[in-house]
Amino acid sequence: MLKAPVVQVKGVGEKLGEALIDMGIGTIEDLLYYFPNRYDVYERKPLSEIEHNEKATIEGQVLAEPTLTFFGRNKSRLIVQLQVEHMVVKAVMFNRAFAKKQIHAGDTLTVTGKWDQHRLQITVSNYKKGEANAHEPIQPVYPLKGEVTNLQLKKIIKNAVSDYSGQVEEILPAYYIEKYKLPRRSQAIKQIHFPENHQLLKHARRRFIYEEFLLFQLKMQLLRKRIKEATKGHNQEYDKEKVELFIKSFPFPLTSAQKRSLKEILLDMKSVNRMNRLLQGDVGSGKTAVAAICLYAAITAGKQGALMVPTEILAEQHYQSLTTLMDGFARVELLTGSIKGKRRKDILERVQANEVDILVGTHALIQDEVSFHHLGLVIVDEQHRFGVNQRRMLREKGLDPDVLFMTATPIPRTLAITAFGDMDVSQIDEMPAGRKPVDTYWVKDNMFDRVLQFIHKEVKNGHQAYVICPLIEESDKLDIQNAVDLYTMLQAHFASELQVGLMHGRLHSDEKEAVMKEFAANQVQVLVSTTVVEVGVNVPNATIIVIYDAERFGLSQLHQLRGRVGRGDAQSYCILVADPKGEVGKERMRIMTETTDGFELSEQDLQLRGPGDFFGKKQSGIPEFKVGDMVHDYRALETARQDAALIIAENRLAEDPHYQTMRNKLKEESSLQGQVLD
Ligand code: ADP
Numbered sequence: 001m002l003k004a005p006v007v008q009v010k011g012v013g014e015k016l017g018e019a020l021i022d023m024g025i026g027t028i029e030d031l032l033y034y035f036p037n038r039y040d041v042y043e044r045k046p047l048s049e050i051e052h053n054e055k056a057t058i059e060g061q062v063l064a065e066p067t068l069t070f071f072g073r074n075k076s077r078l079i080v081q082l083q084v085e086h087m088v089v090k091a092v093m094f095n096r097a098f099a100k101k102q103i104h105a106g107d108t109l110t111v112t113g114k115w116d117q118h119r120l121q122i123t124v125s126n127y128k129k130g131e132a133n134a135h136e137p138i139q140p141v142y143p144l145k146g147e148v149t150n151l152q153l154k155k156i157i158k159n160a161v162s163d164y165s166g167q168v169e170e171i172l173p174a175y176y177i178e179k180y181k182l183p184r185r186s187q188a189i190k191q192i193h194f195p196e197n198h199q200l201l202k203h204a205r206r207r208f209i210y211e212e213f214l215l216f217q218l219k220m221q222l223l224r225k226r227i228k229e230a231t232k233g234h235n236q237e238y239d240k241e242k243v244e245l246f247i248k249s250f251p252f253p254l255t256s257a258q259k260r261s262l263k264e265i266l267l268d269m270k271s272v273n274r275m276n277r278l279l280q281g282d283v284g285s286g287k288t289a290v291a292a293i294c295l296y297a298a299i300t301a302g303k304q305g306a307l308m309v310p311t312e313i314l315a316e317q318h319y320q321s322l323t324t325l326m327d328g329f330a331r332v333e334l335l336t337g338s339i340k341g342k343r344r345k346d347i348l349e350r351v352q353a354n355e356v357d358i359l360v361g362t363h364a365l366i367q368d369e370v371s372f373h374h375l376g377l378v379i380v381d382e383q384h385r386f387g388v389n390q391r392r393m394l395r396e397k398g399l400d401p402d403v404l405f406m407t408a409t410p411i412p413r414t415l416a417i418t419a420f421g422d423m424d425v426s427q428i429d430e431m432p433a434g435r436k437p438v439d440t441y442w443v444k445d446n447m448f449d450r451v452l453q454f455i456h457k458e459v460k461n462g463h464q465a466y467v468i469c470p471l472i473e474e475s476d477k478l479d480i481q482n483a484v485d486l487y488t489m490l491q492a493h494f495a496s497e498l499q500v501g502l503m504h505g506r507l508h509s510d511e512k513e514a515v516m517k518e519f520a521a522n523q524v525q526v527l528v529s530t531t532v533v534e535v536g537v538n539v540p541n542a543t544i545i546v547i548y549d550a551e552r553f554g555l556s557q558l559h560q561l562r563g564r565v566g567r568g569d570a571q572s573y574c575i576l577v578a579d580p581k582g583e584v585g586k587e588r589m590r591i592m593t594e595t596t597d598g599f600e601l602s603e604q605d606l607q608l609r610g611p612g613d614f615f616g617k618k619q620s621g622i623p624e625f626k627v628g629d630m631v632h633d634y635r636a637l638e639t640a641r642q643d644a645a646l647i648i649a650e651n652r653l654a655e656d657p658h659y660q661t662m663r664n665k666l667k668e669e670s671s672l673q674g675q676v677l678d
Pocket residue numbers: 252253254255258281282283284285286287288289290408432433536538567
């Protein structure tokens with residue numbers, strides 16, 4: 001029984017058993033699925049190709065009986081003279097006195113160890129009698145924790161594989177095994193631990209990658225289906241004519257990408273299923289306009305709407321723009337953490353009494369004290385900044401509204417279908433007409449004077465500038481210090497010619513608001529800021545953004561920052577001041593100067609950073625795969641996604657006996673994660 005405790009495996013005593021449990025290995029099955037994270041390759045090489053100090057494997061004839069000497073306390077050295085090719089090589093084995101009884105003149109011996117080219121000597125870490133190709137040249141290296149060694153793991157896994165791998169059940173339907181020519185599960189287990197050769201290892205990995213991706217996709221897609229179907233009664237019967245009138249009140253026509261996304265969202269809202277949709281669009285592509293229309297549609301259906309954003313500044317901005325856009329159409333209120341006392345109480349009461357149509361705010365919106373009269377639609381802006389928990393909290397508020405997530409950091413398709421496989425996706429991939437792409441330049445630190453001249457010139461022409469100061473990841477305090485220093489420096493530099501403002505996260509929200517107001521009214525021409533202006537801030541008259549120490553930012557963040565300019569009719573500029581040391585940093589600067597397409601950028605960012613880092617450390621939600629890699633194995637992931645869609649569409653899991661084991665496996669995994677699948 002594979003579910004039996006791991007101590008039943010030969011070689012696992014009580015003590016080791018406990019250490020294994022600490023490593024998350026409780027059962028025989030767990031041990032079988034404890035895969036190596038890499039392999040040491042010991043392939044036999046001709047002596048002439050082995051470098052000094054290289055770890056290598058050689059094979060030779062034992063020339064004479066080995067000589068054994070003892071030294072120190074319990075220490076020994078066994079020397080074996082080997083004829084390798086046409087040379088005599090000394091194989092040295094420490095503390096293996098017992099080997100003297102096994103190795104004799106005339107034997108063929110294969111040894112692995114560190115090669116000393118000058119002394120023609122190999123210090124043996126591993127030896128086997130017989131020819132080299134009769135042994136495993138590819139050795140597993142396991143992730144370790146605690147006291148357990150690789151050697152121990154290798155031994156017990158070998159025992160487990162030989163005694164139990166026969167019991168491993170196939171979970172992939174035969175159809176796919178044949179279609180993709182995958183090894184069977186029990187075979188693949190053997191090969192992934194103790195590969196006979198590279199080819200077989202590759203197939204074993206291919207199999208587990210596909211298996212892992214398929215299971216993942218099935219889970220995600222089932223979940224998505226379940227969310228949709230289990231929460232019926234979400235049909236918001238909005239008033240089409242009123243919505244059209246509202247759109248007509250805009251000073252611009254919608255782009256066709258906006259229209260398309262809007263149609264998809266409204267369709268979701270109208271349907272009885274609950275909406276769970278992601279709206280992706282580059283900075284300035286007009287997501288907020290679309291959001292306003294959807295919120296208004298909810299109002300015409302007799303419901304309330306909420307717009308949730310990550311920061312107070314952004315909340316205030318959205319509040320301003322919604323109030324303007326919806327003037328005469330809806331009653332908009334703002335609720336953030338810094339609104340307190342009587343004012344807060346008053347807002348909460350009016351929300352409950354349905355005297356507020358749309359509530360804009362930060363996380364405060366999902367706190368217990370807020371209770372809506374009838375919440376129909378929640379829009380979450382900058383979705384990736386919201387953790388999985390907040391998403392769940394929203395759902396669990398019991399209101400179960402339609403939910404639209406918006407993000408201006410376009411998520412590469414690769415990630416969208418994995419991390420967000422439980423969502424539908426709409427995309428605004430077109431900018432409003434007349435937008436000029438931001439010209440981006442990369443300059444070195446020593447050109448800062450020229451940059452200042454350039455700012456001066458633009459300001460003379462009536463424009464404004466952002467100067468984003470160095471980012472120091474570990475320290476909020478240092479960030480602020482940097483901002484203050486830079487602010488002082490620029491103030492001195494521009495003296496009486498123009499006004500410099502300062503913005504950072506530690507300012508009181510009144511102060512922030514005051515600075516932003518001054519900047520928006522062009523009373524301040526140059527705004528020195530930390531990255532708090534990163535998201536959403538909208539001052540169309542600003543045409544320059546200078547990003548100091550740009551190499552410290554990721555591509556997506558640079559792109560976000562760049563999105564602060566290029567919002568009006570005038571040509572805008574982004575100047576990256578950076579002296580990147582590494583290749584990745586240089587590559588980032590180069591990419592920034594070459595493309596302004598957020599979707600392309602995010603793909604490149606993903607390539608440079610890898611999926612784990614893409615959303616930053618805290619923001620998880622991204623699954624960890626054991627064997628597969630979302631970026632490198634993207635094609636397998638896409639294949640698995642399509643297969644999963646078909647399996648679910650045809651209801652094979654429930655109806656087809658060939659899918660029984662797959663179904664069981666899914667059930668087992670999802671019950672571990674506290675979900676119910678049916
Ligand atoms: P996002 O939220 O995607 O960053 P916004 O909705 O804030 O973009 O739009 C950015 C700017 O473009 C705003 O000033 C907005 O009024 C304007 N805008 C939005 N849609 C259009 C459009 N279809 N045509 C012209 N301007 C638009």
